[in-house]
Amino acid sequence: MTKQHKLLVKATKSVGNLSELNPQLLREIKGRLKGINIIIAVCLSLVVQLFIVIKHLGRLPDLNYQIKQYSRYCFSYTKSRKCHTNLLGHWDINWQLFWLDTFIALSIVIIIALLVGGVYLLISDLIKEQQRGTLSFIQFSPQSARSILTGKILGVPILLYLAVLLTFPLHSIAAFQAGISLSLIVGFDITVIAFCWLFYSLALLFSLISTNFVGFKPWLASGLVGLFLLLIRKSFYYNYHAVSNNIFDWAFLSNPITILPYFIKQSNLLSFYKYYLSVEHLRDISFYGQHLWNSSSAAIGFILINYYVWQYWIWQGIKRSFDNPNNTTFSKKQSYWITGCFIFYALGFTLQTTKSGELFNNFLWLQCFLLCFFLGLMALLSPKYQTLQDWARYRHQSKKSQRILSYDLLFGAKSPGIVAIAINLAIATIYTIPALLIFDFTKSSQQVIWGLILGVSIILLYGLIAQFILLTKNTKRATWSLITVLALVIIPPLFLGIAGVEDSSNAFLITFLPTLAIESAQFSTIITVVLGQWLTICLTGFAITKQLRQLGKSETTLIS
Amino acid sequence: MRPEFAIAAYGLTKRFDNQISVNDLDLEIKSGEVYGLIGANGAGKTTLIRMLAGVEEPTLGEIYLHGNLFSRDSNNLTIKRRIGYLPDDYPLYDDLTVWDYLDYFARLYRIPASRRHHRIYEVLDLIQLGNKRKSLIVNLSRGMKQRLSLARTIIHEPILLFLDEPVSGLDPISRRQFRDIIKVLQEAGMTILISSHVLSDLAELCTSVGIMELGFLVEGGSLKDICQRFARQQIIINTLGDLATLERELKKNSLVREWEVISGSNRLKVNFAGDNSDSAELLRSLILAGVSLTEFQYTQEDLETIFLKLGHQQAS
Numbered sequence: 001m002t003k004q005h006k007l008l009v010k011a012t013k014s015v016g017n018l019s020e021l022n023p024q025l026l027r028e029i030k031g032r033l034k035g036i037n038i039i040i041a042v043c044l045s046l047v048v049q050l051f052i053v054i055k056h057l058g059r060l061p062d063l064n065y066q067i068k069q070y071s072r073y074c075f076s077y078t079k080s081r082k083c084h085t086n087l088l089g090h091w092d093i094n095w096q097l098f099w100l101d102t103f104i105a106l107s108i109v110i111i112i113a114l115l116v117g118g119v120y121l122l123i124s125d126l127i128k129e130q131q132r133g134t135l136s137f138i139q140f141s142p143q144s145a146r147s148i149l150t151g152k153i154l155g156v157p158i159l160l161y162l163a164v165l166l167t168f169p170l171h172s173i174a175a176f177q178a179g180i181s182l183s184l185i186v187g188f189d190i191t192v193i194a195f196c197w198l199f200y201s202l203a204l205l206f207s208l209i210s211t212n213f214v215g216f217k218p219w220l221a222s223g224l225v226g227l228f229l230l231l232i233r234k235s236f237y238y239n240y241h242a243v244s245n246n247i248f249d250w251a252f253l254s255n256p257i258t259i260l261p262y263f264i265k266q267s268n269l270l271s272f273y274k275y276y277l278s279v280e281h282l283r284d285i286s287f288y289g290q291h292l293w294n295s296s297s298a299a300i301g302f303i304l305i306n307y308y309v310w311q312y313w314i315w316q317g318i319k320r321s322f323d324n325p326n327n328t329t330f331s332k333k334q335s336y337w338i339t340g341c342f343i344f345y346a347l348g349f350t351l352q353t354t355k356s357g358e359l360f361n362n363f364l365w366l367q368c369f370l371l372c373f374f375l376g377l378m379a380l381l382s383p384k385y386q387t388l389q390d391w392a393r394y395r396h397q398s399k400k401s402q403r404i405l406s407y408d409l410l411f412g413a414k415s416p417g418i419v420a421i422a423i424n425l426a427i428a429t430i431y432t433i434p435a436l437l438i439f440d441f442t443k444s445s446q447q448v449i450w451g452l453i454l455g456v457s458i459i460l461l462y463g464l465i466a467q468f469i470l471l472t473k474n475t476k477r478a479t480w481s482l483i484t485v486l487a488l489v490i491i492p493p494l495f496l497g498i499a500g501v502e503d504s505s506n507a508f509l510i511t512f513l514p515t516l517a518i519e520s521a522q523f524s525t526i527i528t529v530v531l532g533q534w535l536t537i538c539l540t541g542f543a544i545t546k547q548l549r550q551l552g553k554s555e556t557t558l559i560s
Numbered sequence: 561m562r563p564e565f566a567i568a569a570y571g572l573t574k575r576f577d578n579q580i581s582v583n584d585l586d587l588e589i590k591s592g593e594v595y596g597l598i599g600a601n602g603a604g605k606t607t608l609i610r611m612l613a614g615v616e617e618p619t620l621g622e623i624y625l626h627g628n629l630f631s632r633d634s635n636n637l638t639i640k641r642r643i644g645y646l647p648d649d650y651p652l653y654d655d656l657t658v659w660d661y662l663d664y665f666a667r668l669y670r671i672p673a674s675r676r677h678h679r680i681y682e683v684l685d686l687i688q689l690g691n692k693r694k695s696l697i698v699n700l701s702r703g704m705k706q707r708l709s710l711a712r713t714i715i716h717e718p719i720l721l722f723l724d725e726p727v728s729g730l731d732p733i734s735r736r737q738f739r740d741i742i743k744v745l746q747e748a749g750m751t752i753l754i755s756s757h758v759l760s761d762l763a764e765l766c767t768s769v770g771i772m773e774l775g776f777l778v779e780g781g782s783l784k785d786i787c788q789r790f791a792r793q794q795i796i797i798n799t800l801g802d803l804a805t806l807e808r809e810l811k812k813n814s815l816v817r818e819w820e821v822i823s824g825s826n827r828l829k830v831n832f833a834g835d836n837s838d839s840a841e842l843l844r845s846l847i848l849a850g851v852s853l854t855e856f857q858y859t860q861e862d863l864e865t866i867f868l869k870l871g872h873q874q875a876s
Contacts, residue, residue, distance in 0.1 A: 023667030031655045133651035141668035142637040
């Protein structure tokens with residue numbers, strides 16, 4: 001047996017073993033790796049690579065000296081900005097910079113292609129399976145959600161992977177010519193893989209959690225991911241609002257493009273990379289005072305841990321939604337941990353400065369992020385109408401009826417999610433308050449704490465209103481709930497802004513950013529607003545309880 | 561729970577908003593039975609099958625499969641491996657070949673590589689698609705696709721089979737083929753729950769039946785028992801001799817309920833409470849009594865008539 005033959009047999013065996021481990025992967029490969037598809041993927045990859053190389057070659061000084069004289073890749077210039085030539089009369093070209101630019105451009109194209117293409121393909125594939133009805137067969141096989149969906153992640157974008165794999169020679173040549181070390185390239189590749197895994201997992205969760213707007217979902221998700229990456233790309237190339245030293249850095253740093261400045265630094269082309277984001281900017285960022293971005297390894301380590309934490313929770317949601325589509329995406333118990341993780345990261349990036357004015361602004365941004373986070377959490381913790389109806393009707397008949405109501409509301413899988421939201425808000429508040437006491441705010445810490453309390457109270461109120469609408473008989477209750485909450489969030493500050501009311505006015509106390517008006521507000525006003533909010537919360541809570549009781553009572557009568 | 565029941569459900573209820581699809585239903589099916597579920601559209605058959613197969617979560621009630629409590633959330637892989645479920649629509653992957661499709665599901669159900677090939681051939685033989693194994697699914701006829709779906713359902717050798725309207729929309733030849741396959745599966749010892757509108761098929765296949773109406777299981781039991789209890793038996797007797805002699809002899813048989821003379825003839829329509837063998841006994845007694853007969857025809861109401869009679873009556 002020849003050496004090649006042995007290798008072939010070994011490779012076939014490996015593929016066989018892999019398909020034994022993950023049949024879904026084999027199914028995807030069989031369905032996708034077909035002659036014409038492979039040819040298209042290969043051609044597309046080569047064309048894109050060729051385009052990138054030609055684009056950069058086009059930046060070199062022109063053969064016709066008279067037409068083009070300036071080039072980014074010239075080592076030095078004459079007084080008239082002409083490129084210097086060497087003794088042989090050839091252009092003196094900085095090939096290292098040329099390859100660095102090529103490497104960076106190719107890296108960004110790879111990241112965008114993998115993310116946008118992969119997210120689109122995965123969501124549309126899963127939606128197709130759901131619509132066709134084949135997903136339920138897979139769900140009832142003894143394979144776990146992780147096994148099936150890992151097969152999907154590895155197999156559905158297989159042609160995309162093939163196209164990206166074909167860029168490996170050019171990518172490697174460009175990296176080595178640019179003087180980038182192998183360890184950093186490996187670190188970057190691992191980050192890209194982890195980033196894709198995170199976003200692909202998110203894409204799967206997105207397609208599993210809702211059956212609304214199915215045709216629009218792949219476009220929406222891949223469009224948002226593309227937009228996010230384009231913004232990041234812009235920040236990277238033009239150093240435009242790249243580092244803001246607040247919670248936005250969390251989003252900014254959570255992508256592999258952040259690793260690219262370390263490549264530039266390693267290539268030692270200090271005078272040539274001016275329009276790229278520099279490592280110096282990254283060094284300003286801190287997490288609980290730790291400047292982790294001083295070194296590439298610490299930065300990569302932080303990013304990977306961040307990905308790991310969120311992919312862990314995303315997969316918990318995937319597992320629940322895959323095993324039973326009637327489940328809420330997360331259990332109430334899981335939500336407490338998720339809020340803990342969120343506030344841990346969010347506060348870490350909020351407390352990046354000791355300057356009181358900046359700290360106060362960072363705190364306002366934190367409140368905005370908290371609002372977005374909790375609006376999302378409310379959606380993910382709300383059981384379906386049918387589930388709530390059944391819970392209201394049959395809670396007393398179930399074997400677990402001995403279980404006390406409070407336990408059910410805190411941990412039950414089918415009870416309304418609003419008590420859990422209140423607990424989550426309490427977790428976020430309790431974790432934030434010590435920081436407000438320790439750090440120096442322009443306004444007194446006590447006032448900022450009141451701002452936080454008002455903020456979380458209004459979020460709770462939004463949650464109650466959403467829950468109230470979700471319990472109505474309206475067939476479009478989810479849409480109405482979303483519209484109402486968004487209107488409550490957006491319209492009051494918008495109206496106040498249009499009316500020319502200053503943001504320090506007491507009127508802002510009833511918006512989602514009450515902290516803006518805290519400084520100028522009288523203590524009695526704050527207390528009045530807090531009491532008013534809690535009165536409304538109690539009344540809405542009472543209305544929801546009544547609604548649930550009525551639902552349960554009437555239906556039980558109907559049955560008997 | 562008594563493990564002799566392959567499928568047992570108690571107090572099973574499913575509500576969709578304000579509609580009760582299945583209402584406080586109790587069901588017990590013994591191992592090896594073929595249980596036919598009869599009911600009009602919207603009677604709750606599909607919902608019941610979906611709940612038993614774990615596709616749908618019951619609002620209330622408990623399901624036991626071979627004595628083990630079963631629910632959709634339960635991560636009991638052993639139970640999952642025992643179930644085969646064929647829905648009324650039979651979604652397939654058009655981009656795969658017949659072989660690849662079955663191979664995919666065989667792998668999903670973790671059939672060892674050493675047995676997989678053999679098992680796929682075995683199933684292909686059973687569904688008579690061996691010669692189509694390399695064909696793309698998209699190119700198969702409806703009947704073939706239906707059989708392939710059944711092959712997918714049994715590839716992992718389940719012991720419980722849930723078939724929801726498996727022959728709907730099939731031509732008589734495909735229906736016959738399908739029926740033969742189910743008979744083979746029954747002989748192999750599978751417990752089968754099957755719903756169908758084609759009651760003649762069910763009558764031929766089933767050992768037990770359940771009649772559903774408005775979410776209730778209005779009647780259930782062995783086919784023989786149901787027929788005895790609810791099917792009217794009639795005997796048409798034609799005599800050359802004296803009607804009075806015939807009537808005198810009929811009065812002697814306790815299973816003869818009543819009769820009427822078909823006007824203008826010597827024919828009688830007799831309502832009979834016995835089964836086929838009892839009617840043979842009656843025939844023998846009439847011959848021994850010297851009644852000269854030219855016709856003796858035993859008839860029984862079929863499943864469809866029983867269903868039409870019982871379904872609406874009981875539910876209302």
